[in-house]
Amino acid sequence: MTRSPHNPALTAYAWLTALATLILICFGGLVTSHGAGLAVPDWPNSYGYNMFAFPLSQWLFVDNEFAGNGIFYEHSHRLVASGVGLMTVLLAVWLWFKEPRRWMRVLGICAVLAVIAQGVLGGLRVTLLSNTLGWIHGAVAQSFLCLVVTIALCRTRRWQDLATRPAGEGRAVKVALVTSISLIFLQLVLGAAMRHRHAGLAVPDFPLAYGEWWPATDATAITRYNRLRLEERAANDLEALDIHLHMAHRLNALLVLAAVTTTVTLILRREPGKGPRRGASIWLALVFVQAGLGIWTVWSNKAADIATAHVAVGSTVLALGVALALIAFRRYAPGRIDMSADVSAGAARPSGPLPA
Amino acid sequence: MKKLLVLAAAVAIGVPALMAGAEVTGKITLKGTPPKEIPIGLDPLCGRLHSEPVTTQHYVVASDGGLKDVFVYIKEIPGGKTYTPAADAKTPELDQEKCLYTPYVSGVMVNQPFIIKNSDPLMHNVHATPKVEGNKEFNVGQPVKGMEYKASFAKREVLLRFKCDVHAWMFAYVGVMDHPWFAVTNEKGEYKLPPDLPPGEYTLVALHRKAGESTQKITVADGDKKAVNFTMEVPK
Numbered sequence: 044m045t046r047s048p049h050n051p052a053l054t055a056y057a058w059l060t061a062l063a064t065l066i067l068i069c070f071g072g073l074v075t076s077h078g079a080g081l082a083v084p085d086w087p088n089s090y091g092y093n094m095f096a097f098p099l100s101q102w103l104f105v106d107n108e109f110a111g112n113g114i115f116y117e118h119s120h121r122l123v124a125s126g127v128g129l130m131t132v133l134l135a136v137w138l139w140f141k142e143p144r145r146w147m148r149v150l151g152i153c154a155v156l157a158v159i160a161q162g163v164l165g166g167l168r169v170t171l172l173s174n175t176l177g178w179i180h181g182a183v184a185q186s187f188l189c190l191v192v193t194i195a196l197c198r199t200r201r202w203q204d205l206a207t208r209p210a211g212e213g214r215a216v217k218v219a220l221v222t223s224i225s226l227i228f229l230q231l232v233l234g235a236a237m238r239h240r241h242a243g244l245a246v247p248d249f250p251l252a253y254g255e256w257w258p259a260t261d262a263t264a265i266t267r268y269n270r271l272r273l274e275e276r277a278a279n280d281l282e283a284l285d286i287h288l289h290m291a292h293r294l295n296a297l298l299v300l301a302a303v304t305t306t307v308t309l310i311l312r313r314e315p316g317k318g319p320r321r322g323a324s325i326w327l328a329l330v331f332v333q334a335g336l337g338i339w340t341v342w343s344n345k346a347a348d349i350a351t352a353h354v355a356v357g358s359t360v361l362a363l364g365v366a367l368a369l370i371a372f373r374r375y376a377p378g379r380i381d382m383s384a385d386v387s388a389g390a391a392r393p394s395g396p397l398p399a
Numbered sequence: 400m401k402k403l404l405v406l407a408a409a410v411a412i413g414v415p416a417l418m419a420g421a422e423v424t425g426k427i428t429l430k431g432t433p434p435k436e437i438p439i440g441l442d443p444l445c446g447r448l449h450s451e452p453v454t455t456q457h458y459v460v461a462s463d464g465g466l467k468d469v470f471v472y473i474k475e476i477p478g479g480k481t482y483t484p485a486a487d488a489k490t491p492e493l494d495q496e497k498c499l500y501t502p503y504v505s506g507v508m509v510n511q512p513f514i515i516k517n518s519d520p521l522m523h524n525v526h527a528t529p530k531v532e533g534n535k536e537f538n539v540g541q542p543v544k545g546m547e548y549k550a551s552f553a554k555r556e557v558l559l560r561f562k563c564d565v566h567a568w569m570f571a572y573v574g575v576m577d578h579p580w581f582a583v584t585n586e587k588g589e590y591k592l593p594p595d596l597p598p599g600e601y602t603l604v605a606l607h608r609k610a611g612e613s614t615q616k617i618t619v620a621d622g623d624k625k626a627v628n629f630t631m632e633v634p635k
Contacts, residue, residue, distance in 0.1 A: 078567040084524050084538040101542070105444055105521065112442045113565040114522060172536050270609050270634040273457050275437045277562035277570035279528070 046143040049200055053137050057195035060130045064188045065358055067127045070120040071184060072354030075238040076347035078276050080177060082113030086166040089118055094125070124162060131158040134194070142198075150194050157187045174239050181235030185228065185361055192362045196369055201318060205373050208315070213375025216313055219306035220368040226299045227361045233292045234357060237285070243278030244345040245285040249338050252290060260286045275344075296334055303330045303364075310367070319370050326363045333360055420595030421619035423580075425626050427588045427605055429466040431633035433458035439568045444521050445498035455568070456503055457609045458633075465588025466607060466631060468504040470558060470574045472581035473592070474602040474614070482578045484511045492516060493561065493571060495523045495541070500561060500571030504608075506581045507573060512551045515561070517541040523563045531556040534575070538564070557606065572608065598623075605629040 074080050083089045089097040102114045109115075135151035142148050161183050168176040196202050237245065252258040253268065260283040269280050303326065310323040336353040343349045436454035459467035476482070491513040494501045498519060507513045515525045525548055526538040533554040541548065552559065555577040563569035574581060582590040598620045605613045610631040619625055 079564055081526055081538050082524060082564040084526075084540045084564075090522070090540050090542055101522070108443045108447075110442065110444060112444065112522075113524075113563075113567060117564075172538060266611075267634060270611055273434060273437055273455055273609070274570075275439060275455055276567040277560065 046141055048143055048198070048203055050141050050198075053141055054195065054198040054200075056137065057134055057191070057198050060127070060134050061188065061191045061195045061362070063123075063127050063130055064184075064191050065355065065362070067120070067123045068184050068188060068358045069351060069355045070116070070123045071181070072351035073347065074116045074120045075177075075181075075241075076345070076350040076354075077113060077116050078241060078278075079113030079116040080239075080241075081169060081172065082117040083121070084169070086121075086169040089121065090114075094118075094121055121165075124165065128158045128162055131155055131191070134191075138194070144197075147194065147197060150190065150197075154187070154190050154194065157183070157190060161187055174241060177239035178236045181239060182232045185231045185235075185358055188358055188362050189365045192366055193369060196366050202370065202373065205370065206315070207373075208375055210375045210377035212313065213371055216306070216309050216371050217368070217375060219302070219309050220364065220371055223299070223302040223306045224361065224364045224368055226295060226302050227357075227364055230292065230295050230299055231357050231361060233288055233295060234354070237288050237292060238350075238354075240285055240288070241279050242281050242285045243272075243274060243276065244341065245281055245289040247272065247341065247344065249341040252286075252293075257290065258286055292337075296337060300330060300334060303327055310371075314371075314374070316370075316374075319367060319374075322363060322367055322370075326360065326367060329356060329360050329363065333357055419621060420597055421621065421623035421625060422594040423592040423596060423603065423617065423619065423625045423627055425471070425590055425628045427466045427469045427471070427584050427590070427607070427629045427631060428464040429458065429460050429588075429610060429633065430464065430630050433460060433609075433633050441498060441568075442566065445519075445566060448497040448519065453499070459503075459586070461587050463587075465584070465586070466610065467584055467586050467588060468502075469584040469588070469590070469605050469607045469610075469629075469631070470504055470506060470572075470581065471584065471590045471592070471603065471605050471629075472506070472557070472574065472576060473578065473596065474604050476578045476580070476597070476601075477599065482508065484508050484579065490514055493573065494518050495525075495563065495569070498523075498566050498569060500563075500569055502571070502583065504558070504572045504583050505574070506583060507552075507575055508579060509555055509575055509577045510551050510553060512549050513573075514547050514549055515541075516547040517544060520544045522565055523569070524565050525550075526562045526564055527552075528560045528562060529554075529556055530559070534559065558608070574606075603627055605631065607631055610634065 085091065087094055090101065097118060102110055102118045104110065131154050135155045138148050138151035161180065164176055164180045164183060167173065168180055246252040246258065265281055265283055307323045307327040311320055314320050333356045336349060336356055340350050340353050436457060439453045439455060441449065441453060491505060491507050493505060493513065493515045496518045517523050522542040524538060524540045527536055527550065529536055529552065531554045534552045534556055539548050552575045556575045558572035558574050561571045561573065580592045580596050582592050584590045596619055600616065600618045603615050603617050611634060613629045613631055615627055617625060617627055
């Protein structure tokens with residue numbers, strides 16, 4: 044059995060798994076955007092059928108017409124999730140046999156455990172009717188995406204051959220990246236909490252909030268908000284917590300914008316590689332797109348497609364941030380062997396095990 | 400003579416029976432112009448069941464301002480007596496018809512079984528979302544037309560929401576009361592409480608999901624026929 048860190052097919056497959064995970068998150072976003080998390084009341088079965096044997100005529104095309112209802116969103120989410128689970132198992136097996144770095148093989152196993160845990164969380168959310176589990180399910184999804192992106196990135200030749208720089212030069216970049224990623228993750232957790240409380244759009248205007256810079260959240264105000272809004276979907280009544288979460292999401296968005304702008308400025312100044320510089324520029328652009336989608340979500344009264352796009356771009360922003368951080372931590376790792384001279388001279392790359 | 404005696408006996412028995420308790424009726428009127436209802440984007444299958452566009456039904460107002468779907472109830476019946484539905488009471492129903500819950504607002508008594516049924520030729524799920532501890536949340540599928548589910552709730556809750564997660568626009572409210580003196584206003588905004596309200600002083604509550612809550616103190620005696628009207632305002 045030959046183990047090589049340079050197996051393009053395995054690397055491509057790892058990226059494919061990351062892409063499938065992002066698509067799965069989009070499907071999850073559609074489920075919450077359409078308020079369809081409990082449209083299929085049983086799990087792991089679907090309306091009594093084995094999940095994979097649930098007739099297409101019950102959820103996809105009913106009477107030769109596209110169903111487009113809650114069952115479609117929820118059941119397709121389950122099927123895509125099963126597909127991602129299978130892909131993850133295959134990735135772990137492939138890594139186990141072909142990846143020379145032990146920690147990468149361990150990451151593969153961790154991914155399998157995570158995807159199983161995530162599936163069970165999703166199922167329990169349905170059977171226990173638990174919004175809290177739904178919120179955790181949303182947060183774990185983001186973490187799982189980061190894990191798969193880590194595996195995929197660390198498989199790439201570019202990452203493995205990355206030229207080093209003195210660790211001291213990258214301290215600011217590393218701190219800035221960790222800060223940005225933490226804020227982005229917090230933002231996604233806040234978003235997941237808002238979505239899984241199923242209270243609809245808690246604050247219907249922007250940039251103001253109920254006509255104020257900071258809305259009142261006393262009992263009288265909350266009663267008034269609930270009476271003023273005309274729900275199109277079955278949203279839970281608003282509580283003060285919904286307003287607080289929404290406003291925290293807005294405030295943290297400003298922090299994310301500031302942090303990512305600062306981080307990208309640092310990267311563009313100090314990072315020698317063209318790839319990471321381009322990645323950082325795309326990251327910054329995506330963060331502003333994401334802010335725009337957030338505003339659009341409010342102005343569209345939380346239209347399902349806009350809200351789902353907001354989820355998808357948010358996940359992409361986090362994953363890209365994690366990738367940039369991995370690059371920075373490898374670039375400025377203290378005491379790592381510098382292979383830049385070999386690479387620039389076109390010398391043969393090492394074929395044996397890489398430094399752990 | 401015999402006929403007269405029979406008539407006298409009937410009056411002697413019947414009058415006190417008629418006199419037992421009071422009857423409260425009334426009308427709820429909405430003041431102000433309600434916001435325009437939002438068109439519902441039905442999915443293709445539900446769309447087939449409607450020939451006209453469907454909108455939300457937060458404010459259903461008659462031409463004279465009569466407000467439908469107001470839950471009117473006696474706030475509290477003193478005495479700590481436990482009430483149960485009359486033995487011959489009709490089992491209340493919550494129907495899923497043309498991808499809408501019917502009625503939008505209704506009432507049942509604590510522990511009173513009521514039926515939730517699917518009259519549509521498509522799948523629905525019935526998801527009760529109580530907030531009061533002791534009332535159990537449930538989510539059951541009704542994939543086939545004609546399916547029925549019998550539910551009941553152990554605690555008083557005004558108002559308890561039902562929803563369908565297959566069709567996110569489907570939701571309805573059920574008032575779960577610990578006594579029988581409640582009613583829901585009809586298309587004209589009129590209500591009528593059950594006729595045997597014991598004599599006494601009460602707080603009468605009119606609750607509308609959007610127009611809010613309004614209360615009035617009432618005093619009734621045996622045989623009273625009281626009209627209690629409310630005026631509610633569109634919130635600003």
